Amino acid sequence: MIDFHCHIDLFKDPNPILDEAEKKGVYLLAVTTTPKAWTGTKRLIGNRRRVRIALGLHPELVRERHTEIALFEHYLSETGYVGEVGLDGSPHLSDSFELQIKTLRRILLACSKVGGRVISLHSRRAASKVLDLLEAEPAAGTPILHWFSGSTRELERAIQIGCWFSVGPSMMGSAKGRKLVELMPRERILTETDSPFAQIDGRPLSPWDVRLAYPAIGDIWSCSESDVETQLLSNLRSLAAGVRGR
Structure with missing residues (x-):
């Protein structure tokens, strides 16, 4: 599971969630929301071999945390993964949108300078602008659009520029989400929970709850849940083969 x-x-x-995920063999990308969370998350994860840590600066926090971009650049050499970063065009964040753009542009440039990273990207109500910035910095690495919710035209554009996608039970719960997944190249899809923000029956999803997305993905791909897992693991191996650093 991934x-x-x-x-x-x-x-x-x-810690109990990490322990159980390890027992169940879950491969996990632990995204962070601020550069200051990096060292604490490294201590939390320790030497767990199926967990990788992503260095992040969440767009919803850019207004308050944009000064941490230098810290982001400082830690970037320690990981092959970046996330959660991106843009959020929600109305309540409109006053920080230009600052978000400036920050994401600097993040992508930093990734380019270190040879590229796997980048987990937030693009709510801002997919076109995220794609603009990715196109402007093609050496930044491999972009993975997390819980993509843009239009089909934006999805087509994302596919053309080489984006991957992470999808989860919450996304598969809507007709629009399932339609978007149907249009995504299956060799560029991974699963996610976005937990603890994403919940089911009033509780945060656990990492192994990615399995809840398998039936819908299997229906879309016309295959068994076992085949879904085989494809996802193949995708992960393909992605990880090109990762620099831990």
Whole structure:
């Protein structure tokens, strides 16, 4: 199983969840929301061999945390993964949108300078602008659009420029989400939970709850849940083969 976008450091008690995920063989990308969370998350994860840590600066926090961009650049050499970063065009964040753009542009440039990174990207109500910035910095690495919710035209553009996608049970719960997944290249899809923000029955999804997305993905791909897992693991191996650093 693969949870390629999980805020494990934001759980009230993450250690039991990490222990159980390890027992179940879950491969996990622990995304962070600020550069200052990097060192604490590294201590939390320790030497867990199926967990990778992504260095992030969440767009919803850019207004308050944009001065941490220098810290982001400082830590970038320590990881092959970046996330959660991106843009959010929601109305309540309109006053920080230009600053978000400036920050993401600097993040992508930093990734280019170190040879590219796997980048987990937030693009709510801002997919076109995220794609503009990715096109302007093609050496930044491999972009993975997390919980993509743009238009089909934006999706087509994302596919053309080489984006990957991470999808989860919450996304598969809507007709629009399923339609977008149907149009995504299956060899560029990974699963995610976006937990603890994404919930089911009033509780945060656990990393192994990515399995809840398998039936819908199997229906879309006309294959068994076992075949879904085989494809996802193949995708992860393909992606990881090109990662620099831990």
